[in-house]
Amino acid sequence: xANTNTNWISLSDNSIITSLGAYVKHQRLIQNKTQAKIxxxxxxxxxxxxxxxxxxxxxxxxxxxxxxxxxxxHVLDHFKIETKLSPLELAKIEKQKRHRARxxxxxxxxxxxx
Numbered sequence: 001x002a003n004t005n006t007n008w009i010s011l012s013d014n015s016i017i018t019s020l021g022a023y024v025k026h027q028r029l030i031q032n033k034t035q036a037k038i039x040x041x042x043x044x045x046x047x048x049x050x051x052x053x054x055x056x057x058x059x060x061x062x063x064x065x066x067x068x069x070x071x072x073x074h075v076l077d078h079f080k081i082e083t084k085l086s087p088l089e090l091a092k093i094e095k096q097k098r099h100r101a102r103x104x105x106x107x108x109x110x111x112x113x114x
Contacts, residue, residue, distance in 0.1 A: 031070065
């Protein structure tokens with residue numbers, strides 16, 4: 001089994017781009033799709049797809065379009081920011097919840113005016 005632990009910090013920017021390109025190529029080949037087919041689905045030139053697969057830099061928007069065409073946008077889940085509440089904050093929110101319903105009177109004419 002291959003070592004899947006990549007030390008991203010120790011890699012140069014070019015090495016990271018090469019790794020991204022290898023990932024894109026690997027996903028494309030697993031899905032048995034040609035560069036032309038993925039490029040068309042992504043709305044980019046085949047040359048742009050070839051660039052990333054060969055370890056050359058492309059724009060971020062092109063990479064997102066490629067990931068969408070490959071149906072692997074889930075790899076971006078690591079960029080999602082999740083707000084975590086402390087137990088005290090959760091308790092305050094729980095305390096503020098309504099515990100009873102008020103009887104609403106639909107007849108507005110009977111309301112008292114101060």
